[in-house]
Amino acid sequence: PGDSADFDEEVKSVCPFCGVGCQVSLKVKDGRVKYVDGIDGPANEGRLCVKGRFGFDYIHHPHRLTKPLIRRADAPPKGLNVDPGDWSTHFREASWDEALDFAASGLKGRGREVAGFGSAKCTNEEAYLFQKFIRQGFGHNNVDHCTRLCHASSVAALMENVGSGAVTATFNQIENADVAIVIGANPTENHPVAATYFKQFAKRGGKLIVMDPRGQALKRHATHMLQFRPGADVSMLNAIMHVIVEEGLYDEQYIQAMTENWEAEKAHLANFPPEKMAGICGIDAETLRAVARDFATAKAGMIFWGMGVSQHIHGTDNSRCLISLALMTGHVGRPGTGLHPLRGQNNVQGASDAGLIPMFLPDYQSVTDDGVRSAFSEIWGSGDWSSEKGLTVTEIMDAVHEDKIKAMYILGENPAMSDPDVEHARDALAKLDHLVVQDIFLTETANYADVILPATAFYEKTGTVTNTNRQVQMGRPAVAPPGEAREDWAITTELAKRCGLPWDYTHPREVFAEMKSGMASLNNITWERLEGEGAVTYPSLSPEDPGQAIVFGDRFPRAEGRARFTPASVIPPDETPDADYPMILTTGRQLEHWHTGSMTRRSKVLDAVEPEANCSLHPSTLRKLDVEPGGHVRLTTRRGSIRIMARADRAVAPDMVFVPFAYVEAAANVLTNPAIDPYGKIPEFKFAAVRVEKAEDE
Numbered sequence: 001p002g003d004s005a006d007f008d009e010e011v012k013s014v015c016p017f018c019g020v021g022c023q024v025s026l027k028v029k030d031g032r033v034k035y036v037d038g039i040d041g042p043a044n045e046g047r048l049c050v051k052g053r054f055g056f057d058y059i060h061h062p063h064r065l066t067k068p069l070i071r072r073a074d075a076p077p078k079g080l081n082v083d084p085g086d087w088s089t090h091f092r093e094a095s096w097d098e099a100l101d102f103a104a105s106g107l108k109g110r111g112r113e114v115a116g117f118g119s120a121k122c123t124n125e126e127a128y129l130f131q132k133f134i135r136q137g138f139g140h141n142n143v144d145h146c147t148r149l150c151h152a153s154s155v156a157a158l159m160e161n162v163g164s165g166a167v168t169a170t171f172n173q174i175e176n177a178d179v180a181i182v183i184g185a186n187p188t189e190n191h192p193v194a195a196t197y198f199k200q201f202a203k204r205g206g207k208l209i210v211m212d213p214r215g216q217a218l219k220r221h222a223t224h225m226l227q228f229r230p231g232a233d234v235s236m237l238n239a240i241m242h243v244i245v246e247e248g249l250y251d252e253q254y255i256q257a258m259t260e261n262w263e264a265e266k267a268h269l270a271n272f273p274p275e276k277m278a279g280i281c282g283i284d285a286e287t288l289r290a291v292a293r294d295f296a297t298a299k300a301g302m303i304f305w306g307m308g309v310s311q312h313i314h315g316t317d318n319s320r321c322l323i324s325l326a327l328m329t330g331h332v333g334r335p336g337t338g339l340h341p342l343r344g345q346n347n348v349q350g351a352s353d354a355g356l357i358p359m360f361l362p363d364y365q366s367v368t369d370d371g372v373r374s375a376f377s378e379i380w381g382s383g384d385w386s387s388e389k390g391l392t393v394t395e396i397m398d399a400v401h402e403d404k405i406k407a408m409y410i411l412g413e414n415p416a417m418s419d420p421d422v423e424h425a426r427d428a429l430a431k432l433d434h435l436v437v438q439d440i441f442l443t444e445t446a447n448y449a450d451v452i453l454p455a456t457a458f459y460e461k462t463g464t465v466t467n468t469n470r471q472v473q474m475g476r477p478a479v480a481p482p483g484e485a486r487e488d489w490a491i492t493t494e495l496a497k498r499c500g501l502p503w504d505y506t507h508p509r510e511v512f513a514e515m516k517s518g519m520a521s522l523n524n525i526t527w528e529r530l531e532g533e534g535a536v537t538y539p540s541l542s543p544e545d546p547g548q549a550i551v552f553g554d555r556f557p558r559a560e561g562r563a564r565f566t567p568a569s570v571i572p573p574d575e576t577p578d579a580d581y582p583m584i585l586t587t588g589r590q591l592e593h594w595h596t597g598s599m600t601r602r603s604k605v606l607d608a609v610e611p612e613a614n615c616s617l618h619p620s621t622l623r624k625l626d627v628e629p630g631g632h633v634r635l636t637t638r639r640g641s642i643r644i645m646a647r648a649d650r651a652v653a654p655d656m657v658f659v660p661f662a663y664v665e666a667a668a669n670v671l672t673n674p675a676i677d678p679y680g681k682i683p684e685f686k687f688a689a690v691r692v693e694k695a696e697d698e
């Protein structure tokens with residue numbers, strides 16, 4: 001921290017990166033953010049990670065879009081071929097009126113030919129308006145966002161078995177737990193401030209059980225580290241639950257009072273003795289038994305999971321197992337217990353809550369329910385729209401290839417980097433006859449745009465966001481947007497008017513008020529409260545209640561108030577290694593870079609620490625390949641091939657390669673498999689068959 005002479009103004013807001021939702025104090029001088037401190041938010045209690053503390057300067061980067069741009073008539077063919085610092089050969093500047101008229105002219109009246117991707121990086125109000133724009137403006141539900149690439153399968157399993165897609169307890173509840181499982185998550189890199197609570201828990205004697213095919217820093221604090229075979233999650237978790245049944249360690253009273261379908265689950269688990277599963281999951285039977293006993297006999301246990309669980313074609317089954325494990329041990333609904341999928345983006349929880357998904361309206365109310373649709377038609381003051389569930393992120397790209405979707409509005413998402421088998425997505429973007437992109441930088445996706453609308457960064461806007469803990473928090477503007485950039489809600493509103501919708505919003509607080517009329521989860525949470533208190537957790541039971549950190553103590557939001565056991569069978573990965581592609585590819589994030597890198601690679605400190613595309617291989621694998629650490633390898637799958645710098649990393653198994661997906665010059669998603677989980681429709685980013693070779697000289 002500096003002293004008050006270093007800045008003119010101090011503004012409280014929320015970190016724009018991960019779902020932890022750390023509250024920050026932005027120190028502003030001469031219209032620029034000078035530095036950032038953590039403040040006493042409910043999730044972070046003053047703590048920040050390297051991204052929150054040093055990663056803010058992307059907002060002042062010279063690549064920021066400052067004027068609307070329209071593709072030039074003489075531009076080269078669409079492709080990944082635009083320099084984000086010098087786009088003049090492809091685009092020309094336009095006035096807002098011209099750009100909005102042009103954007104609307106390619107969308108208006110086209111019904112099912114239009115689809116939209118909104119953003120988990122924007123506010124709740126902006127997510128709400130975006131889904132409303134597609135539904136009210138075009139009469140269907142073809143609207144989605146990056147939750148489809150993140151926790152969609154976790155939400156599918158939670159909705160099915162618990163009746164709610166959000167966490168049952170805040171991650172901070174770990175301070176009341178005796179045992180905690182962290183599976184398929186790497187919190188020290190991806191939820192770093194949450195990880196500090198996990199480490200403190202272990203330091204005071206809590207039993208920390210880490211399960212991940214890749215080693216990680218949290219391993220040093222773990223009572224047990226289960227480095228299981230990739231894709232063997234269901235075998236391992238069912239074996240652990242088998243022991244709990246076999247040794248009579250389950251909570252009979254809880255099961256009888258709070259759940260259904262137990263007998264079916266119990267019978268199913270008989271097929272998974274640990275002695276039989278050990279060879280499949282790579283964890284010896286004694287360890288599986290020890291973990292089962294530790295978790296089941298604890299007074300209070302929590303389960304945290306990340307995309308290592310969700311990004312599989314069996315992602316929903318993985319989550320079903322975790323839900324069953326918590327239910328059979330009665331570890332839900334009390335202090336120190338709970339199910340917690342660690343949400344990724346800063347507002348992926350809020351964007352999903354706000355209905356930015358093709359199957360649900362706000363508050364997960366089904367689009368197939370006539371009563372729900374008519375209630376929203378009344379709130380929105382206009383007629384009905386399709387009762388058919390809409391297409392998801394990857395299905396929309398397929399529909400473009402099939403000529404069913406011809407125009408898109410993409411706000412703050414970067415499918416030209418984030419989609420699996422990304423060349424398929426890039427070809428789809430190039431094929432569209434009208435693409436409107438709204439963003440703060442000329443992203444890889446904007447390379448394919450017909451019109452680009454310059455938007456504001458989070459520290460330039462007003463609005464609410466909801467973190468992984470269900471905490472709704474107020475974001476406040478610290479600096480003015482550059483040039484003519486505008487807030488996303490204002491741009492969507494102008495576009496909606498030009499598409500003939502009767503919208504007249506003049507401030508996000510009006511949008512929030514409208515959301516409240518259709519979202520019971522926001523009961524007792526007002527804009528004024530959020531301005532005053534900074535954060536309120538939903539559900540909040542009264543205007544004075546700061547919100548419920550733990551839910552479902554006495555009933556679940558399902559029929560008869562009971563949660564459900566859904567047995568999960570083993571489904572192998574879509575693609576398994578063979579002679580041509582003998583190794584396993586897995587992808588993920590790094591501490592310093594956020595998702596597709598559009599922000600963090602434009603942050604001086606973060607880019608200086610981690611400037612080059614890299615992958616991780618076991619030292620023995622590098623030796624076999626005759627590649628020195630820091631040398632280059634070529635990775636090839638059935639989708640494509642990249643050349644990339646290789647690091648030696650003992651955390652990665654000898655038959656595996658880990659590739660972060662933030663780097664356009666060696667994009668991991670050129671390689672990934674687009675096969676999807678049938679329930680959550682999430683791609684299998686965590687497993688593909690790959691060939692690794694020493695790279696040719698450049």
Ligand code: SF4
Nearest residue numbers: 015017018022049052
């Ligand atoms: Fe931001 Fe997440 Fe780091 Fe907190 S943990 S400072 S929210 S990136």
